[in-house]
Amino acid sequence: MSTQQGTSPAAVTATTEGQFEPKIIAFCCNWCSYAGADLAGVSRLQMPTNFLVLRAMCSARVDPEFVLRAFAKGADGVLVLGCHPADCHYIGGNYRTRRRIALLKMLLEQYGLDPDRLHLEWVSASEGVKFQSTIKDFTEKIREMGPNPLKEAEEESARVQGEPHH
Amino acid sequence: MALLDIDEKILGVAAIADIAFWPIAVDTKLKDVEAMPDKSITLTLYNGAIRNSENEHVAKLLRQKSALVVAFGSCACFGGIPGLANVTNKKDLQDYVYNKTFTSVNPQGTIPQPKWDGPEGELTLPVMYDTVLTLEDVIDVDYFMPGCPPTTDQINGFLDVVTKHLTEGAALPPKGAVIASQKTLCDECGRTKEVTTIDKIVMPYEIKIDPKKCMLEQGIICLGPATRAGCGAKCLEGNQPCRGCFGPTAEVLDQGGSMLSALASIFKTADNETQLSEDEILELMTQIKDPLGTFYAFTMPKSIIKRKVKEKKAVTQ
Ligand code: SF4
Numbered sequence: 001m002s003t004q005q006g007t008s009p010a011a012v013t014a015t016t017e018g019q020f021e022p023k024i025i026a027f028c029c030n031w032c033s034y035a036g037a038d039l040a041g042v043s044r045l046q047m048p049t050n051f052l053v054l055r056a057m058c059s060a061r062v063d064p065e066f067v068l069r070a071f072a073k074g075a076d077g078v079l080v081l082g083c084h085p086a087d088c089h090y091i092g093g094n095y096r097t098r099r100r101i102a103l104l105k106m107l108l109e110q111y112g113l114d115p116d117r118l119h120l121e122w123v124s125a126s127e128g129v130k131f132q133s134t135i136k137d138f139t140e141k142i143r144e145m146g147p148n149p150l151k152e153a154e155e156e157s158a159r160v161q162g163e164p165h166h
Numbered sequence: 167m168a169l170l171d172i173d174e175k176i177l178g179v180a181a182i183a184d185i186a187f188w189p190i191a192v193d194t195k196l197k198d199v200e201a202m203p204d205k206s207i208t209l210t211l212y213n214g215a216i217r218n219s220e221n222e223h224v225a226k227l228l229r230q231k232s233a234l235v236v237a238f239g240s241c242a243c244f245g246g247i248p249g250l251a252n253v254t255n256k257k258d259l260q261d262y263v264y265n266k267t268f269t270s271v272n273p274q275g276t277i278p279q280p281k282w283d284g285p286e287g288e289l290t291l292p293v294m295y296d297t298v299l300t301l302e303d304v305i306d307v308d309y310f311m312p313g314c315p316p317t318t319d320q321i322n323g324f325l326d327v328v329t330k331h332l333t334e335g336a337a338l339p340p341k342g343a344v345i346a347s348q349k350t351l352c353d354e355c356g357r358t359k360e361v362t363t364i365d366k367i368v369m370p371y372e373i374k375i376d377p378k379k380c381m382l383e384q385g386i387i388c389l390g391p392a393t394r395a396g397c398g399a400k401c402l403e404g405n406q407p408c409r410g411c412f413g414p415t416a417e418v419l420d421q422g423g424s425m426l427s428a429l430a431s432i433f434k435t436a437d438n439e440t441q442l443s444e445d446e447i448l449e450l451m452t453q454i455k456d457p458l459g460t461f462y463a464f465t466m467p468k469s470i471i472k473r474k475v476k477e478k479k480a481v482t483q
Pocket residue numbers: 351352353355356357359379380381382383388389390391399402407408
């Protein structure tokens with residue numbers, strides 16, 4: 001049985017002392033949203049730098065396991081960005097994505113996480129501005145929500161385990 | 167108990183082995199095990215999840231005294247059904263059991279204490295943990311034998327391997343091996359798959375299940391695509407969907423995530439798909455009433471997230 005591996009999103013941003021800086025993972029599909037992010041970049045659109053882009057060939061390539069691992073490793077928010085309905089390079093990949101994300105949100109809620117920590121957005125290659133506003137709005141929302149409770153839960157449970165009286 | 171299912175073969179086990187510690191079948195005490203030299207037990211089949219300090223102590227003791235330790239059954243491997251207790255915590259559980267059930271009368275709010283100083287001296291109880299853990303979380307495990315319960319084939323096959331190793335010096339499986347198949351249950355399942363899509367989830371009692379056709383394609387949630395083969399698709403033979411007791415397949419960490427993916431993919435796309443909003447899609451998916459309890463029925467403590475957490479700020483419910 002393998003254990004979890006991979007790099008931690010803790011490396012995404014340096015946290016300024018005392019102030020909460022959200023760590024956000026943005027999965028972008030290769031054909032639309034990654035190009036949209038690129039456009040936002042070359043157009044020098046200003047946006048917060050709290051996010052790390054991971055390119056996937058399709059938003060449907062974003063396995064639910066990737067999202068769960070991002071949260072388990074300390075991401076405060078996860079964005080999945082794909083092509084608009086009817087525009088998927090692989091015809092229907094994004095239709096699967098939206099069903100999965102809906103189910104994942106239900107699951108996250110059952111795990112006690114705010115389902116809004118996961119967000120799906122359609123961003124085309126020409127929508128640099130939409131990419132910018134998505135990042136901006138999402139970062140703000142996560143900033144308000146505060147840190148991902150999973151980290152703290154781990155410490156808390158380790159403490160309660162060893163405690164003789166409850 | 168599963169071990170007793172191997173019928174008369176158990177006599178063969180008794181012929182080649184002395185049973186050192188088997189609380190439900192043999193009357194050995196823990197102190198007898200403590201007195202044994204390290205590694206003097208050839209094989210330990212540890213069953214059950216780790217839920218309190220006594221479980222952890224016994225697991226560590228048996229590890230120290232045993233040459234080989236097998237996580238035996240789904241609870242030891244992944245936390246099993248008791249692992250679903252990770253949707254709550256120790257405090258809420260105790261509070262419910264001792265104060266809140268319909269029949270609880272507990273004006274002093276008494277709950278069990280792990281220590282009590284009585285006239286007889288100090289009495290102790292094991293400390294219950296906040297989180298259900300798997301065996302691997304507390305000790306080094308050599309092999310994993312999933313199943314709720316493991317099948318007689320798995321047990322016999324493995325005991326043969328160990329016997330051959332002891333008597334003829336045959337090689338053991340590589341450390342960490344899962345004593346089951348490397349494939350997915352669907353591969354082992356004899357039902358016909360037509361690769362069709364569905365638009366609706368149904369409960370098994372709501373339809374007359376076609377015993378020849380894939381459960382999922384009939385709209386019944388079957389964990390076959392996300393579950394390791396090795397049981398011979400036992401439940402499917404009994405016209406019941408798989409609930410996933412063999413745990414995740416070799417290639418994935420998270421059985422629930424993998425099932426979620428499979429289930430989302432089998433839904434038909436609507437003709438007006440491009441007009442559907444995310445809320446409408448969410449509505450469609452709420453046909454699946456309890457994703458966590460369904461997808462992680464046996465594996466929550468081994469899942470990527472492992473237990474329920476609490477947001478600091480009040481969340482949208
Ligand atoms: S989903 Fe279930 S019924 Fe269908 S092939 Fe797989 S194991 Fe068999």
